[in-house]
């Protein structure tokens with residue numbers, strides 16, 4: 001089982017085969033970043049994950065729109081749930097990179 005598959009079970013995202021040996025050895029329960037794989041040095045992806053990357057980007061944008069609409073929540077909860085510009089930019093950058101790499 002890859003870390004990405006483990007991340008799905010933990011509510012994470014399938015966007016590439018994570019490669020942190022310690023976490024895999026621990027059955028995916030030792031992730032120090034709580035499965036924020038897109039910002040992790042151990043994360044990698046390739047063109048086979050392009051549909052997942054597009055789906056994840058769409059999810060982030062939908063979540064941001066929902067949270068910006070009339071939705072009752074404490075401010076701390078709303079701000080933690082809000083997809084950041086950095087996360088959205090990271091996914092867009094990965095999509096550009098794997099797309100460019102696959103056609104060059």
Ligand code: SF4
Nearest residue numbers: 018020031036037040
């Ligand atoms: S955040 Fe890093 S260490 Fe944790 S599961 Fe994702 S790739 Fe592995």
